[in-house]
Amino acid sequence: MNDMTVAIILPVYNASETLDRAITSVLAQSYTNFTLYIIDDFSKDNSREIINKYIHDKNIKVMFNDKNLGVAESRNRGLNLAVEDVVAFIDSDDEWLKDKLETQISRLSVTNGLPNVSHYNFISDQRKLVGYDKNLLSRKDFLKKEFRICLSSLVHKRNNVRFKKIGHEDFIYISSLYDLHGHISVTNKPLVNYYVTEGSLSSNKITAACWQFNLLSKELKLPRHKVIYYFFFYALNALLFRN
Numbered sequence: 025m026n027d028m029t030v031a032i033i034l035p036v037y038n039a040s041e042t043l044d045r046a047i048t049s050v051l052a053q054s055y056t057n058f059t060l061y062i063i064d065d066f067s068k069d070n071s072r073e074i075i076n077k078y079i080h081d082k083n084i085k086v087m088f089n090d091k092n093l094g095v096a097e098s099r100n101r102g103l104n105l106a107v108e109d110v111v112a113f114i115d116s117d118d119e120w121l122k123d124k125l126e127t128q129i130s131r132l133s134v135t136n137g138l139p140n141v142s143h144y145n146f147i148s149d150q151r152k153l154v155g156y157d158k159n160l161l162s163r164k165d166f167l168k169k170e171f172r173i174c175l176s177s178l179v180h181k182r183n184n185v186r187f188k189k190i191g192h193e194d195f196i197y198i199s200s201l202y203d204l205h206g207h208i209s210v211t212n213k214p215l216v217n218y219y220v221t222e223g224s225l226s227s228n229k230i231t232a233a234c235w236q237f238n239l240l241s242k243e244l245k246l247p248r249h250k251v252i253y254y255f256f257f258y259a260l261n262a263l264l265f266r267n
Contacts, residue, residue, distance in 0.1 A: 028129055030058040031106035031182065032114060035098035036075065037065040039116035042219070043074045046116050051083070055125035058112075060084045061102035066092040071116075096187035103186060111182050117219045118176040124215040128179045135209045139180035139201045141173050142211040148220045154265075156210050163202045167240075168257035172265060173198060173208075177216045180205075188243075191235030196243055233259065 032050055036043060050060050062075055066089045078084050087101055103111065110132065114120060124142070131140045143155040156171035165171060175194045185200045187193045201208065236258050240251045 028110050029108035030110045030112055031108035032058055032060045032112045033099050033102035034062045034114050035095050036071050036116045038067050038069045040069040040071050042117040043071055045119050046114055047078055049120040052122055053125045054123050055129055063087045063098040063102050065089050065098045094189055096189040096193045100186045110179055112179045114176045119217040121215050127211055131211050137181050138205055138209040140209045140211055142177040142215040143213055144174045144177050144216040144218045145214050146218050153214055159210055161208045161210050167254045169261040174216055174218045192239055195239055
């Protein structure tokens with residue numbers, strides 16, 4: 025399995041302050057059999073100039089959107105071009121630790137190709153380790169947000185799943201992986217630094233809560249009692265997570 029090729033999807037929009045960090049963390053990986061797909065979503069800052077510094081790297085392919093498509097469609101552009109065996113993601117404000125790919129590719133080999141996520145460092149005004157005490161994350165625990173998956177920690181075998189242009193598009197994408205595989209395996213050590221800034225979509229609690237309720241009821245089409253059950257645990261675990 026160690027000869028497997030990896031497609032890494034990196035969408036970019038006005039990310040000049042953090043983009044170098046994200047790209048260099050990928051290029052520093054101990055596992056080197058990868059292609060990094062950078063999709064610039066019509067940035068208005070100098071992200072394009074930063075990307076151009078890496079454009080001749082043999083492990084990098086670059087796309088510049090002619091208009092702003094949003095993060096879901098930008099990721100899909102990369103997924104549609106990818107031909108590699110495995111897919112991984114990194115957001116432009118996140119950072120991989122050096123052994124991230126090597127560790128997870130090995131994990132794929134011992135779990136019959138189950139998608140894999142890892143623990144991660146959650147960094148805002150403080151730093152905390154986000155982990156899970158089991159090797160497999162069930163769909164039930166995923167829906168309850170017992171472990172808040174960081175998309176930048178996800179790797180899986182390439183398939184036909186694509187992102188929907190909807191709030192919490194990560195959640196629906198991962199839910200689709202459960203449809204295919206039933207479980208997701210967990211690497212029980214941090215492999216990603218996940219950065220959050222106040223005012224970002226990730227930190228807007230009211231908007232996120234509305235998205236989550238709509239996803240449970242309209243996208244997953246769960247019965248009313250299950251929507252209430254899972255949303256209760258979503259809200260509870262959100263409160264516990266911030267404390």
